[in-house]
Structures are given as C-alpha cells and as structure tokens.
Amino acid sequence: MPTPLRLLVAEDFPPDAELILSEVRRAGYDPVATVVDTAGKFLRALDDEPEVVICDYTLPTMTAPDALAILQAKQPELPLIVVSGTMDEATCVNSLRLGAADYLLKDRLSRLGPAIDHALARRELDRVARLAEQRRDETMNIMLGLVDNSVAAISVQNLSGKTLVSNDLYNQLSTDHPPLASASPIRTAGAEVVQRQEMFTVDGEQRTFHAVRYPVLDGTDTVFAVGSILVDITDQKRIEADLRRARTELEARNQQLDVANAELREVDRLKTEFVASVSHELRTPLTSIRGYAELLLDEADGNDSQSSKMLDIIDRNARRLLNLVEDLLLLSKIDSRTLTHEYVEVELADVAEGALLVLKPSAETAGVTLRLETPGELPVMGDRSQLERVLLNLLSNAVKFSEQGGTVTVRGTLERHDDQDQVVIRVIDTGLGVAAEELPKLFTRFFRSASDAAHKIPGTGLGLAVVREIVENHGGSVDMESVLGEGSTVVVRLPRRQ
Structure with a gap:
C-alpha cells in the first residue's frame, strides 16, 4: 500500500514536474503534491506543512539556494532535494553545504525514491535528536534549579x-x-x-x-x-543537647517532687491520724460534760433560774463542740478511707421529721418557723445516722442564717433525673443568701462566706463539706441555689430504694 506523502515541488516546466511525481509514485509513495514556480507561491505553499521539498536548481524568480535560505529561516527541519538538468561539482557541494538533503540530475530521477527515503529518515533522526536535546536541557535545568535552590x-x-x-x-x-x-x-x-x-x-x-x-x-x-x-544540622544538634539537658533536669525535678509528695502524703496521714485521735479523745469528755449538765438540769431547783441558765449554756456549748468533733472525726475517716456504712432501709421522711424536732428549740429561740412538706414515703438505702447528720447540718445552717420571722422548709419529692428514680430533699430558707461568686466554694472545707463575717455568725466551715462527703458516698449529689438577701435552697438527691 503506497505511503502518503505531502510534497512541495518547485518546478516551472510541467513535464518535468509530472516526471518527478511519477518517480515518487514509482518509489511507493502516494504524493499529495503542490507544484509552484515562483518564490511567492513557494512561501505560501510552506503553510501546507509539506514533508519533503523537491526544487529545480534554477527557476525564473528563485534558485535552489534561495529556497534553502527561505527554509533555513522558516522551517530548517524540512528536507529539500535539489534537481537540475546539469550538474557540476561546485554547484552540488554548495547546495549540500547550504543544507540540501540531496542533489540529483533530472535524467537520473530513478534515485529520487531512495533520496526521499534518506531525507525522511534524516528528518526523523533530527527530530528525535532535537527532542532528546530538549529533554536533556529540561532535565539539566531542573537539576541545576534543585542544586542552586537547595x-x-x-x-x-x-x-x-x-x-x-x-x-x-x-x-x-x-x-x-x-x-x-x-x-x-x-x-x-x-x-x-x-x-x-x-x-x-x-x-x-x-x-x-x-x-x-x-x-x-x-x-x-x-x-x-x-x-x-x-x-x-548545628541548630538541630544544639536543640537535641538542650532537650537532653531539659529531660535530665525534669527527671531530677520529678524525683524531688516524688520525694516531696511522699513526705506530704506522710504528713497528711499523720495529720489525719492526729485529728482522728484528738477528736476521739475530745468526744468522751464532752459527752460526759453534757451528761452531767443534763443531770444537774434535771435536779436543779426550778426557782434557781440563774443556775439553770448557766447549765443550759454549758450544755449548749458542749453540744456545739461535740458536733464539731463529730464533723472532724467523720472527715478524718473519709480521708483515711476508714469510714464504714451500715446500709439499711431508711425512710427519709421520718429522718427529716426527727431532725426538725431536734432543731425546734433553736428555731423557736431564733424566731424561725420550721415546716415539713413530704408526699408520704421517701425510701432510700443508707446509713441512718449519717443521713440524720446531713439533715441536721443543713437545718442548723438554715436556722442560723435566717432572721427572726423567717421560715425554713424541708420539702421532699420523688423525681426522675438522668434516667434514675431519686428521692430529693430541698431545705429552703428565707435567710441572708449567698453571693453568686461564692456558690462554687460553699462545699469546700473551712470556707465561710462573706455574709458570715458581716453578720458575725459563728461556724467552722465544715458543715456543708461533711454534707457533700456523706451524700456523694451514698451515690447522690448536693447543690445550692441562692440569691443574696433573699434566701437559699440546698438540693440533696439520693437514689430511690427499689
């Protein structure tokens, strides 16, 4: 099958042009030829992108050297084969020197096929060489760029x-x-x-x-x-050295902290043991003092009001000291993890009623009204004595911070909170209230609000801390809502007994 070939023939003699095309066909090509006879037509025909140019050496307006010069300027890779009716060595050498692919006599056009083959092969080789050189230059530029900018x-x-x-x-x-x-x-x-x-x-x-x-x-x-x-890597080595030094210093400091922490733990243990020991030793004589004071009160002559009054003061202050000792002893047991619980079924409504009876004399003296609001049973599992302590501490605070004519209400409800059935006790007073910024600190040990000092209300700051420890040990939670000057509400939540 003939090979297609886009051919440009510069020839002013038609029979010679036909002879050239005939030889091209005979060589196995199927030429799509453009025949021109002037320089202007030759220039325009180059726009058709021929693959091979065959040019007569001498045309009326152009010679083969002229055509080679045009190609050198416009398409240097396009092969041009010179054909001529006559040949001399100087003309042939000059044509090849100017870039001609070959030089043939018109009476020897049988060599035209091999000349075209050679010209096309050379053109392909030149294209491949140019492409390789271009890629080499690109690679070199890439490498040089990497080197220079590294x-x-x-x-x-x-x-x-x-x-x-x-x-x-x-x-x-x-x-x-x-x-x-x-x-x-x-x-x-x-x-x-x-x-x-x-x-x-x-x-x-x-x-x-x-x-x-x-x-x-x-x-x-x-x-x-x-x-x-x-x-x-100088900076990297310096940083590594600094890190090693810092790590060594940190390890040394950690060792010092470990020693200090061990010492603090030992001091804390000794403190807890001391508080527990002192509290235990204080509870016995205080209990004895209260017992003898009550005995003397029972035997006192009703007419001796002065003696009864003094005995009552002794009993009241002994009771305050005993409550403080009980709080300290409870906290020390919690810290040393020696606090035990006797979990039994407890009816919290009964416990609340009993706490109100205990606080009734103090409330009457202070001119504060006590109220109990419960829907009936408030069943929980817990240590009855510790739960009594919770209510006594809360009611004592409520009475202490309420002014004459105030009201303290204990309200019990059954609620469902966080997918759990709960017994909720609210101790509501109409007393002094607490500032909002102090609320997060109220259940911290030894914390006393500013209103305590302002109104000279006595206390140790342990009551609410004891309440929190007991409630949390029973799986519950405690919180306070308060508005300064309007009163407070302490909310205790405990799991309901199933």
Whole structure:
C-alpha cells in the first residue's frame, strides 16, 4: 500500500514536474503534491506543512539556494532535494553545504525514491535528536534549579578533586574540603554511599553538617566523580543537647517532687491520724460534760433560774463542740478511707421529721418557723445516722442564717433525673443568701462566706463539706441555689430504694 506523502515541488516546466511525481509514485509513495514556480507561491505553499521539498536548481524568480535560505529561516527541519538538468561539482557541494538533503540530475530521477527515503529518515533522526536535546536541557535545568535552590550544600567533584558542579551554599564553606578522603570507600569498593557528620567553618563559626557522599557513574558503570550533599544540622544538634539537658533536669525535678509528695502524703496521714485521735479523745469528755449538765438540769431547783441558765449554756456549748468533733472525726475517716456504712432501709421522711424536732428549740429561740412538706414515703438505702447528720447540718445552717420571722422548709419529692428514680430533699430558707461568686466554694472545707463575717455568725466551715462527703458516698449529689438577701435552697438527691 503506497505511503502518503505531502510534497512541495518547485518546478516551472510541467513535464518535468509530472516526471518527478511519477518517480515518487514509482518509489511507493502516494504524493499529495503542490507544484509552484515562483518564490511567492513557494512561501505560501510552506503553510501546507509539506514533508519533503523537491526544487529545480534554477527557476525564473528563485534558485535552489534561495529556497534553502527561505527554509533555513522558516522551517530548517524540512528536507529539500535539489534537481537540475546539469550538474557540476561546485554547484552540488554548495547546495549540500547550504543544507540540501540531496542533489540529483533530472535524467537520473530513478534515485529520487531512495533520496526521499534518506531525507525522511534524516528528518526523523533530527527530530528525535532535537527532542532528546530538549529533554536533556529540561532535565539539566531542573537539576541545576534543585542544586542552586537547595537548602543543602551540594557539589560534584571528579576523582582529582576538581569541582564540576556546586551551589552557592557549598561555595560558602570556608574549609577547603576535597571529597577524596570521604570518598575513598566509594572509589575502592564501588557504588557505595557514605554518611557521617563533618565539621566546617562558616563565617568563623564551627558548624556540624550531615554529609552524604555518593558515587557518580558513567555509561560503563565506572565511578568518575563523587557527589556531596551537606546539610547544616548545628541548630538541630544544639536543640537535641538542650532537650537532653531539659529531660535530665525534669527527671531530677520529678524525683524531688516524688520525694516531696511522699513526705506530704506522710504528713497528711499523720495529720489525719492526729485529728482522728484528738477528736476521739475530745468526744468522751464532752459527752460526759453534757451528761452531767443534763443531770444537774434535771435536779436543779426550778426557782434557781440563774443556775439553770448557766447549765443550759454549758450544755449548749458542749453540744456545739461535740458536733464539731463529730464533723472532724467523720472527715478524718473519709480521708483515711476508714469510714464504714451500715446500709439499711431508711425512710427519709421520718429522718427529716426527727431532725426538725431536734432543731425546734433553736428555731423557736431564733424566731424561725420550721415546716415539713413530704408526699408520704421517701425510701432510700443508707446509713441512718449519717443521713440524720446531713439533715441536721443543713437545718442548723438554715436556722442560723435566717432572721427572726423567717421560715425554713424541708420539702421532699420523688423525681426522675438522668434516667434514675431519686428521692430529693430541698431545705429552703428565707435567710441572708449567698453571693453568686461564692456558690462554687460553699462545699469546700473551712470556707465561710462573706455574709458570715458581716453578720458575725459563728461556724467552722465544715458543715456543708461533711454534707457533700456523706451524700456523694451514698451515690447522690448536693447543690445550692441562692440569691443574696433573699434566701437559699440546698438540693440533696439520693437514689430511690427499689
């Protein structure tokens, strides 16, 4: 099957043009030919992108050298074959020197087919060569860009130490450092990469570099040069040293803290034991004092009001001291994890009623009304004595912070909260209230609000802390809502007995 060929023929004699096309067909091509006979037509025909040009040496307005000059300017890769009726050596040599692909006599056009084959092959070779050169240049530019803009110092040196390629960073290294010593394993053992740390002087400062030396091979896999990549790791080494020092110091401080913590734990243990011991020792004589005071009150002559009054003061203050001792003893047991619970079925409504009876004399003296509002049974599981302490502490605070004519209400309800059935006790007073910024601190041990000091209300700051510890040990929660000057509501939530 004939090979298609876009052909441009510059010939002013039609029979010769037909003879040329006939020889092209005979050579196995199927030419799509454009025949021109002037320079202007020749220029315009080049826009059709012919693959081969066949040009008569002499035309009325153009010669073959003229056509070659045009091609050199516009399409230097386009092959041109010169044909002529006569030939002399000078004309032939001149045409080939100007870039002609071949030079043929018109009476020997049988060689036209091989000449076209040769011209097309040469054109393809030239195209491939140009493409390869272009890619080589692109690759070279990429490599040079990487070298010049790298944060590492890069060079390639031949085995005599002559630098073939280097970037500015490498050139700035003040120490003359030929690669031969570092490259000796590469030169003697073949393709082997050497990595190590090396010292260089940069701007008068000794700096540490991570050096990579690698072999550069030629086409026969022979090492002809050594590449070097040097990365400045001085700051990294300094940071690593600082981190090691910091880690050592931190470990030493941690050891000191461990010792200090152990000492603090021992001090805390001794403190807890001391408080427990003192509280226990105080409870016995205080109980005795109260017992004898009550006995004397029972035996006192009703007419001796002065003696009864003094005995009542002794009993009241002994009771206050005993409550304080009980609070301290309870907290010390909680801290030492020795607090035990006797969990039984407890009816919290009965406990609340009993607490109100205990606080009734104090409330009457203070002119405060006590109320109990419950829907009936309030069943929980817990330590009855500890739950009584919770209600006594809350009611005592409520009465203490309420002014004459005030009201303290104990309201019990059954609620469902967070997917749990709960018994909720609210102790509501119409007393002094607490500032909003103090609410988060109220259940902290020894914390006393500003209103305590302002109204000279006595207390230790342990009551609410004891309440919180007991309630949380029973799986419940306690919170307070308060408005300064309007009163407070303490909410105790405990799991309902199933």
